[in-house]
Amino acid sequence: xxxxxxxxxxxxxxxxxxxxxxxxxxxxxxxxxxxxxxxxxxxxxxxxxxxxxxxxxxxxxxxxxxxxxxxxxxxxxxxxxxxxxxxxxxxxxxxxxxxxxxxxxxxxxxxxxxxxxxxxxxxxxxxxxxxxxxxxxxxx
Amino acid sequence: xxxxxxxxxxxxxxxxxxxxxxxxxxxxxxxxxxxxxxxxxxxxxxxxxxxxxxxxxxxxxxxxxxxxxxxxxxxxxxxxxxxxxxxxxxxxxxxxxxxxxxxxxxxxxxxxxxxxxxxxxxxxxxxxxxxxxxxx
Numbered sequence: 001x002x003x004x005x006x007x008x009x010x011x012x013x014x015x016x017x018x019x020x021x022x023x024x025x026x027x028x029x030x031x032x033x034x035x036x037x038x039x040x041x042x043x044x045x046x047x048x049x050x051x052x053x054x055x056x057x058x059x060x061x062x063x064x065x066x067x068x069x070x071x072x073x074x075x076x077x078x079x080x081x082x083x084x085x086x087x088x089x090x091x092x093x094x095x096x097x098x099x100x101x102x103x104x105x106x107x108x109x110x111x112x113x114x115x116x117x118x119x120x121x122x123x124x125x126x127x128x129x130x131x132x133x134x135x136x137x138x139x140x
Numbered sequence: 141x142x143x144x145x146x147x148x149x150x151x152x153x154x155x156x157x158x159x160x161x162x163x164x165x166x167x168x169x170x171x172x173x174x175x176x177x178x179x180x181x182x183x184x185x186x187x188x189x190x191x192x193x194x195x196x197x198x199x200x201x202x203x204x205x206x207x208x209x210x211x212x213x214x215x216x217x218x219x220x221x222x223x224x225x226x227x228x229x230x231x232x233x234x235x236x237x238x239x240x241x242x243x244x245x246x247x248x249x250x251x252x253x254x255x256x257x258x259x260x261x262x263x264x265x266x267x268x269x270x271x272x273x274x275x276x
Contacts, residue, residue, distance in 0.1 A: 002275040003242065004271040005268075006271070007268055008268070054236075057158055058158065058170075059233065059239045
């Protein structure tokens with residue numbers, strides 16, 4: 001039987017929203033406070049949803065130790081306490097949380113093989129969240 | 141179509157063990173959760189039903205009936221219980237969060253008044269939950 005498992009992780013990072021493709025005044029208008037040149041930070045909460053048949057011998061979609069290990073190594077160790085603008089992924093991309101969701105989705109999609117990746121959801125603050133499921137329709 | 145979600149909480153203990161695995165295999169696969177004396181969680185259950193709004197009552201489902209079914213089928217059976225030893229499904233099925241969601245779905249699906257069961261979500265902790273939609 002197919003089930004969907006969601007695991008939530010936290011990391012803290014800073015960023016600045018600024019696009020080299022726009023003049024400074026336009027950046028200031030579009031990004032507002034988020035364009036402050038020194039950057040600012042958030043406590044990000046990531047929810048990773050994976051799916052698959054529940055293995056009868058373990059009762060699991062995938063072993064949580066495998067998912068936790070992968071996310072710790074491939075995401076948290078790389079993003080936690082960092083300035084997102086300095087990371088290779090954001091060399092040519094504004095580190096909005098929209099972009100961050102897609103970046104983290106792609107990392108999992110490429111590297112995590114123990115279950116099917118459904119979606120990545122990120123809360124930037126308690127007031128806003130973003131979801132990315134690649135090209136797939138999102139299960140509600 | 142309107143979706144209605146009812147929340148409930150229950151506290152229970154469990155442990156993970158497959159009698160077909162060796163002791164070493166059980167420890168490797170299930171880690172700390174293999175402790176035979178069990179450990180516990182405060183589970184949060186979210187049951188989502190769907191249906192058309194009844195033009196006379198304005199309800200998708202009679203919440204009182206839904207609560208009665210939830211109390212009888214889930215809370216009375218599982219709250220403050222050792223799942224492996226006191227809930228018949230888990231005599232043979234490992235009481236993971238995945239299997240809890242499936243078991244609760246199976247207990248509810250034919251007993252709900254009018255509305256159709258859409259999703260069972262079980263939180264084992266605030267940072268881990270499983271959704272089951274009745275898919276094969």
